[in-house]
Amino acid sequence: MTRRYDDSLYIVPEQTGDLLAGRCSDPFSILGRHNAGKVDIIRAFYPDAAKVRLVVQRPRSAPAERAMRPVDDTGMYIGTVPQGAHYHFRITWADAVEEAADPYSFGPLLDEEDLNTFSKGINHHPERMLGAHPMMIDGVEGVRFSVWAPNARRVSVIGDFNIWDGRRHSMRLRHAAGVWEIFIPGIGAGERYKFEIMAKNGSLLPQKADPFARFSERPPATASLVMSDTRFAWSDDAWMGERAGRQSPEAPISIYEVHVSSWRRPGGDPDRTATWNDLTRELIPYAVKMGFTHIELLPIMEYPFGGSWGYQSLGLFAPSARHGKPPEFAAFINACHAAGLGVILDWVPAHFPNDVHGLACFDGTALFEHMDPREGVHRDWNTLIYNFGRHEVRAFLISSALMWLERYHIDGLRVDAVASMLYRDYSRVEGDWVPNVHGGRENLEAVSFIRELNDVITREVPDAIIIAEESTAWPGVTHTTPEGGLGFSFKWNMGWMHDTLTFIQRDPLWRGYHLSEILFGMHYGFSERFVLSLSHDEVTHGKGSLVARMPGDYWQKHANLRSYLAFMWCHPGKKLLFMGCEIAQQHEWNHDGEVDWVALNDPLKAGMQRLVADLNHMMRAYPALHxxxxxxxxxxxxxxxxxxxxxxxxxxxxxxxxxxxxxxxxxxxxxxxxxxxxxxxxxxxxxxxxxxxxxxxxxxxxxxxxxxxxxxxxxxxxxxxxxxxxxxxxxxxxxxxxx
Missing domain, CATH: 2.60.40.1180 (Golgi alpha-mannosidase II)
Incomplete structure (x- = not known):
């Protein structure tokens, strides 16, 4: 019996030309299932396919195959199925046959309320909605992709699974929130992907990595990677139950600050980088032996430029691939907790790099940043400043902070460059900054964001600590927000560091005339909850190592540093010491090298190391010292x-x-x-x-x-x-x- 075709069912919609040219902003209006009475019209777009057939499920018999009619040589195929019938495609390529569900057969994916709260800035977990999430929908396994790009004309997911062809998986726009979405069947964890974005003017932007990606390729590669949603099997209940007491203002806190890549090079090879497994074997026992209570890691959120030490982060949800996969990072944190060590991460919401695959001009507009360079560009670092007044940007940053604290059981965040956030004229000359609405220099939007950040963390992860690197006299940094403060747990005491380092570098002959440099810190020493920090910033940028800056001969340099560290450990305030300082490393820190462990053959270096360990153990043993x-x-x-x-x-x-x-x-x-x-x-x-x-x-x-x-x-x-x-x-x- 000859089947009769109704040619009217095979007419392509008017917008098909835009689809074929990669300009279509609503591909779901053309592709997928469209009812035409007793049958559904199925349209698919598979350029370069030899043929495409429909495999139609039938309730009481085997599936039936139907050829799809090609529309000239456009890559468009059209077929029909009985109304509501389940189907998938059998695609014949030049070298393979692929079975695939239709990505355009799925309805809207994201919850309308989640989209509304995101656009209003009251959804503090948009990472659960945006990004790439493996899941099963209607019995079909695949990955749901979504991205915020409200000013784009068209957004597509591209990857190895579609030969990086932006026409293949164009996304649906959820108009109210400016979020694009699509479910791509048949792929899963491990897939490489990016977003191809067309600006309103029709120009294609550089391929963009996913702002919410939970893992990425190892730099210099820049693709995002789909990660499983399976949670790590934590075994740190005992630690988590005690954490609040271990991190209170009354607790002994001594922090070992570490740049992961240059703490120790495996086998001493300068071209190798330690993995999380390496650090579990070596760093954790070392920090425990030295008596530190916490490890603080310079930013390990994915970053493109190694010379930034991580402070130019782009992947705010992804542990850097330089050191291993996310489950290995989680295992490292779990092992730290088992050993009695807390973990603090440096976290950078103040700025981001302008790499073309990142957040800059993300959808063809200044989306994450400010358009005006007087507000949106950091001159010192040639980086871009987040638009803290935009609801979605605040949600993006807050969700990043919460993700590290909740998903990875991180014990605290050290917020970098807070001073640069608080002041609109930070490191700017007259005329190169825009006053606030009151004509002042305070960045009111950033202040509001910081308070919201700390309030949300206090509510959702109350036993985590948030530490401010804030170098000015801004009042109430560690006061609660109801008191008018910023709500941080602790603040780095930059004034104490500057004054006391100035004193200890003086010739002892003249120190008696400069006692105020030691005494002054106690005039304000209890105005905030302070961390005394001798950080990486004090042993780089031409400053030299701590011991090299001490006066006197070789022995006196070490004696001065020993006394200075003991003064620090006996002074009110929590302690932070950068790696290498505990062994009086002679040379300035080099991020391409490693700590000078060989120097421990020198008795003066080994003696310094022992002193730091004894100071840590003493501080814990004496309540008066903490x-x-x-x-x-x-x-x-x-x-x-x-x-x-x-x-x-x-x-x-x-x-x-x-x-x-x-x-x-x-x-x-x-x-x-x-x-x-x-x-x-x-x-x-x-x-x-x-x-x-x-x-x-x-x-x-x-x-x-x-x-x-x-x-x-x-x-x-x-x-x-x-x-x-x-x-x-x-x-x-x-x-x-x-x-």
Whole structure:
């Protein structure tokens, strides 16, 4: 029996020309299923296919095949199926036959309410909606792709699965939110992809990586990779249950800052980069042995330029492929928690690089950034500034922060370059910035974003900590937002770092005239919750290493640094030290190299390493050295005016712990019979003497301790006479725990 065809069913719509030319903004109006009474018209677009056939499911018999009619040589095929029948395609290529479901047979994918809340900026988890998500729809496995590009004329998903042909998988626009979507059947995790975007004027933009990609190719390759939605099998319940107490203002916090690529090169090979598995085997035991409570990683969010150290991030949802796959990163975090280590990530919402495959001019307009370079360009770094006043951009950034904290169990974020966000005239000359609506220099949109970020994290991940790198005197950085603050947990104390480094680099002969550089920090030391930081920024950009900046000969340089680190550990505030500083690395940090581990053959380097470990263990053992870091009742100067001897002394207290007294001789002269006040009587142990032989010192000291005498001094009822070693710190306490 001859089948009769109704030629009217095979007429192509008027917009088909735009589809074939790659200009169509509504491919679903042409392709896929379209009802025509008792039959559905099926249109498909497979350029370069030899033929395409419909495989139609029948309820009581085997599937039937029907040829699809090609429309000239356009790559368009048309066929019909009974109304509502299930079907798929059998496509014959030059070298293979492919069975594929029709990507244009699926209805709208994203929830309308999610789209509405995203456009209003009240959806703090758009990463669950946008990006690439493997899933099953109507029994068909594939990947749902969606992307925000409200000003594009056409958006397509391109990848190996469609020979990077932007005409093959054009997406549907959900108009209210400016989000494009499509479900591509038959692909899954591991697929490479990008978005091909046509601007309103019809020009094709450079192929764009997915802003919400959860993994990417290893740079310099730039494609995004589809990742499984399967969650990592965590075993860190004990850690997570204790985390709030481990990260409170009263807890001992000592952070080891690490640039993952240059901490240690596998086999010493400068061309190799450590994997997360390597770091699990080596970095975690090292940090534990050294007594640090946390590791802080310079940004590991995917970034194109290695020389940026990660601070020019583009993949805000993707651990860098330089070190392994996302499950391996999760396993590293899990292992840190098992070892009792917290993990803090540096996170950069202040700016992003202008690489063409990234966020810049994403849909042909300034979408993520500002159009006006006076607002949208960082002159210092030649990077672009996020438009913090745009709802969708804020949601993008907040969802990134939450993703690291929730999906990867990260314990805290250190927010980079906060000062550059707060001020519109940051590092700008007159006329190169735009005042706010009140005519001021404050970036009101950025301030609002920061407060919203911290409020959301406080509500959804209350035991995580958020640390600000903020170098100005902006008030209330660590105050709550109801109090008018920014809502951070801690703030880097950049003023303390600058002043005290200036002091310790001075010739000891003149230090007595500059005591204020040490004393001044305590005038504001409790105005915020501070982290004392000696970060990567202090050992690069031509500044030299810490030990190289110390005055004196080789021995004195190390003695000065030992005393300075002990001063830091005994000063109120949490601690952060960049890798290599703990071994007094001689040369400046080089991101293409590694920590100079060979230097540990030098007793002075090994002694520095031991001192840092002992300081960490001591800080944990003595509540007086951490419980009142943020409480002025926990600190008292004993000596701060000894200009002639350049000696400092102070006491630290804790509500339920014994006091600690610290004496710092900042000159190379031994001071004999130097009297210092003590808060109580009895025997005071010399807990740490940085001039000890085990640290590379001259072993001058007090034989392990002294007895207090009932002679009032420095406002105390008790005192003692000490021998002060040269360029050294003595740490005394009536209690001597095992450290």
């Amino acid at each position: 419980e009142a870091d943020c409480d002025p009742r926990g600190f008292s100067w004993l000596i701060g005016d000894d200009v002639s001897n350049a000696v400092f002394a102070w006491a630290r207290f804790a509500p339920n712990g014994v006091p600690v007294v610290v004496v710092w001789n900042t000159t190379p002269l031994v001071r004999h019979q130097y009297r210092v006040g003590l808060p109580s009587g009895g025997y005071w142990h010399e807990v740490i003497n940085t001039d000890g032989e085990i640290y590379g010192g001259s072993n001058t000291g007090n034989g392990g301790g002294v007895n207090a005498q009932g002679q009032p001094t420095h406002g105390c009822n008790w005192s003692c006479e000490l021998t002060l070693p040269p360029l050294a710190v003595l740490i005394l306490s009536p209690f001597l725990p095992e450290v």
